[in-house]
Amino acid sequence: MILGSHVSFGKEQILGSVKxxxxxxxxxxxxxxxxxxxxxxxxxxxxxVKxxxxLMQEHNIDVNNVICHAPYIVNLANDLDDTKxxxxxxxxxxxxxxxxxxxxxxxxxxxxxxxxxxxEKALDNIIFALNKIITPASKTSVLLETMAGKGTExxxxxxxxxxxxxxxxxxDKIGVCLDTCHLNDAGYNIADFDTFxxxxxxxxxxxxxxxxxxxxxxxxxxxxxxxHANIGYGTIGFETLLKIINHEKLKSIPKILxxxxxxxxxxxxxxxxxxxxxxxxxxxxxxxxxxLMNDIRSFYKKD
Ligand code: FE
Ligand code: FE
Ligand code: ZN
Numbered sequence: 001m002i003l004g005s006h007v008s009f010g011k012e013q014i015l016g017s018v019k020x021x022x023x024x025x026x027x028x029x030x031x032x033x034x035x036x037x038x039x040x041x042x043x044x045x046x047x048x049v050k051x052x053x054x055l056m057q058e059h060n061i062d063v064n065n066v067i068c069h070a071p072y073i074v075n076l077a078n079d080l081d082d083t084k085x086x087x088x089x090x091x092x093x094x095x096x097x098x099x100x101x102x103x104x105x106x107x108x109x110x111x112x113x114x115x116x117x118x119x120e121k122a123l124d125n126i127i128f129a130l131n132k133i134i135t136p137a138s139k140t141s142v143l144l145e146t147m148a149g150k151g152t153e154x155x156x157x158x159x160x161x162x163x164x165x166x167x168x169x170x171x172d173k174i175g176v177c178l179d180t181c182h183l184n185d186a187g188y189n190i191a192d193f194d195t196f197x198x199x200x201x202x203x204x205x206x207x208x209x210x211x212x213x214x215x216x217x218x219x220x221x222x223x224x225x226x227x228h229a230n231i232g233y234g235t236i237g238f239e240t241l242l243k244i245i246n247h248e249k250l251k252s253i254p255k256i257l258x259x260x261x262x263x264x265x266x267x268x269x270x271x272x273x274x275x276x277x278x279x280x281x282x283x284x285x286x287x288x289x290x291x292l293m294n295d296i297r298s299f300y301k302k303d
Pocket of ligand 3: 226
């Protein structure tokens with residue numbers, strides 16, 4: 001089982017990410033190279049990379065399973081503002097460069113939102129931009145994330161994802177990241193995951209599937225909302241998520257939790273706790289923990 005979570009990338013950059021992942025008992029992780037909601041980025045400190053790689057080796061984290069996530073404000077779909085569009089393209093070029101410096105094979109990208117232009121044009125803009133970003137020399141592949149279809153978000157259907165992939169010149173550098181919450185909210189019945197996976201294979205091809213974001217959903221099927229819930233505490237449910245994680249055909253694919261922190265919506269911001277250590281235990285044991293929130297609170301409250 002290749003299982004981890006989203007972790008932060010702070011003062012110690014990727015070394016901090018590795019330490020955080022290890023504290024959760026994870027054997028992979030996903031990070032942003034800075035704050036996910038902005039594009040302020042520091043250059044990569046190669047000494048920290050070196051230390052991080054040796055710590056990973058020591059703890060059997062394969063760098064090939066580690067995922068980067070592009071900031072979600074980057075939008076390759078809309079070209080109404082030339083400056084913004086070009087900024088997004090250049091930013092992602094540099095982001096790929098940063099991944100290559102660290103040795104990261106995959107970067108997950110939200111395809112984009114059309115906001116005010118026709119869908120077809122928006123999809124073509126994404127293709128145009130990606131063909132500027134991905135070159136034959138690229139060592140990092142871009143993974144298109146399947147989206148919930150909130151607002152004018154693109155990539156909420158497999159057909160749209162396929163349309164983008166078909167337009168990419170260097171197809172060995174493009175892939176797909178499934179997000180279980182997004183699939184549910186987009187209207188895919190993942191309770192019958194074998195059928196979904198067959199459809200995916202027939203339309204896109206399983207070889208493109210490189211990462212899975214495992215999240216429960218706060219909203220019902222087909223709601224187009226995108227609010228993640230803790231594993232087993234949403235409308236998808238523990239059994240379905242467990243079946244996906246343990247699926248025979250997905251064994252070699254990294255699974256990343258992006259579930260909400262406990263107490264996130266409370267007023268006391270000093271008391272928000274990451275759920276990942278306990279969600280990972282629950283998943284590995286294959287048994288739902290109906291006391292998850294309390295276990296997390298009492299574990300972290302000690303220090
Ligand atoms: Fe995402
Ligand atoms: Fe996701
Ligand atoms: Zn989401």
